[in-house]
Amino acid sequence: GFSQSQGVILNASVSQSNFMGSGKQVSFAINNSDLNQTYSFAFTNPFFTVDGISRGFNISYRKTDADEVDIARYSTDVFSTGVTYGIPVNEFDRVRFGLRYENTVLTSGIFASDEVNQFVLDNGDKFDTISANVSWSHDSRNKAIFPTRGDYQQLSLDLALPGGGLEFYKAQYKLESVRPLPWGMTVSVKGEIGYGDGYGDTNGLPLFENFFAGGARSVRGYEDFSLSPLDTNGDPLGGNLKTTGSLEVYIPIPSDKFKNSVRIGAFFDVGNAFGTNDKFALSELRSSVGVSGIWISPMGPMKLSIATPINDQATDEIQSFQFALGAF
Incomplete structure (x- = not known):
């Protein structure tokens, strides 16, 4: 894959959905970019019980160098392992819960x-x-790629339990609602909000858990991770609150050959990230308008956009043309 902020993204994965005829799922993946180096292994039993409850185990190592993508000057090495259970509620809803252990080593840069x-x-x-x-997740979309009707929602809560090296929580909510319009067009409304904070002996959300906005998959027209409070070096530090939204109208492709692999549209994006000491204000939200295109190519999804920021400020990092390969 490729991202303007993370450079070339090397992905390699091996997965088996019916490991040795057992019905179990096994996968191993490697992800290497300027920002992250990740190695992960997962083992899932999708039918742990006769009621369809799943159980999965995972183990991973991730090295993140924030300075490589012009975020605050630090890096982290994280080893994690955990177990997750999934419970089907009905055709559209599913609940997951789990426990995860993480060992994190934080290295501050020379000029941190x-x-x-x-x-x-x-x-x-x-x-x-x-x-x-x-x-909790709800997915009633009529198809996973280029849906024309339905909703997707996800609400999640992570709590670092008392007694550990850090005590904090993060809550996130995501929404996508898709509806058909006349003349074969489709409208998509997306929203996301995230909030976190420390408790007990931890003052504030750990900096490597902060939220960021901006980029090809967030508020287009602004550089990846650039919408956030700045540190004393003038680099994005991230915040404990993020809110983003998008309204996009997709136009049908007049070709049967490409109608299932190409989508073009016009969008309006809005959002920002705020720090603990910042007061949320609608006037601080950044926004943009533009056009977008997605092509499901043999090499993976290719996504591009041309955006014009509406209310950018002098300190904002503008990137009108954005391109990504390998993920929506």
């Missing part, structure tokens, strides 16, 4: 900002956490 150095001073640079997570 005051915020990064203060976090290390207050909390240290090595953390062992056990997190409980629960989520």
